[in-house]
Amino acid sequence: MELLIVSLASLLAGFVDAIVGGGGLILVPALFAVFPTTAPATLFGTNKGASVWGTAVATTQYARRVEMRWRALLPAAAAGFGGSLVGAWLVTVVDPGFLRKALPFVLLAVLLYTLVKKDLGRHHAPRFTGAAETWVACCIGLVVGFYDGFFGPGTGSFLVFLFVRWLGYDFLNASASAKLLNTATNLAALGLFAWKGHVWWHFALTMAVANVAGSVLGTRMALRHGAGFVRIVFMVVVSTLILKTGFDAFLK
Structure with a gap:
């Protein structure tokens, strides 16, 4: 029964995450509800062990139909991988709790900006080309990758928003690009969790199929x-x- 519940949660998480990110909103709480006495690191690692596959498959699916700007995105994915590793290491020595109270307000600002700018992300009009686009994409990858390793919630949404706002992508192209970077950051985090023995592979692999x-x-x-x-x-x-x-x- 436990495997069935978390697999169904993983299915829904994969669906939401493929569109715009945020699958962790579904799968992580489900894991904590089903396994309340398990160490958080193990649940986070198991989540990554399942979700990384869905994110990678989404990247492949988008790449077949969306014109991916590989010259900028591949270096950005590498920067995201490195940033996530550094963030994951730093969280072992620094408590990220100070971000908890700031995050809702940052997300609220993102939402309000999107609502006010009604044409934001409706048209695909990249603002940069060549080396400039690569540098900007790498900055996004490095910063958000670091955040993903250090704290995590909202990573996919931040990637999408920055690709729309800073690079001028529409929401579809931004989501496709974000999937590639998110795959890299998830792989970095998964590598660390696996190295520390914090992945339940017997659950993660079944959940991965659903994801x-x-x-x-x-x-x-x-x-x-x-x-x-x-x-x-x-x-x-x-x-x-x-x-x-x-x-x-503020309430928990």
Whole structure:
């Protein structure tokens, strides 16, 4: 029964995550609810062991239909991998708790900006080319990768928003690009968790199959309905993140 519950949660998480990120909002609470006495590191590691596969498959699916800007994105993914490793190491020596109270307000600012700028992310008009685009993408990868390793909640949403706002991508292209970087940051975190023995592989592998199935469905829906649909899902996910992180920071 436990495996069935977390696998269903992983299916839904893969679906949501493939569209705009935020799958951790579903899968991580489900793991903590089903295994309340388990060490958090093990649950986080098991989450990464399942979700990284769905994110990788979503990247592949998007790459077949969306023109990925590989010259900028591959170095950015490498920067994200490195940033995530540094962040994951730093969290072993510094308590990230100070971010809990700030995060809901940062997410609220992102949501309000998206609501006010009604045309934001509706049209794909990259602002940079060549080396400039690569440097900007690498900055995004490094900073958000570090955040993912150090703290984590909202990583996918931050990646999408920055690709839209800073690089001028539409929401569909931003989501596709974010999946590549998120795969790299997840791999870095998974490597550290696995090295420390914090992954339940017998659960993670079954959950990974469910996550991939949800990811394929979510990617197809995003590709079918386009940037406007992804924008709406983005706002829903960010709104949910605000409620969840706000509750954790001030009421829990």
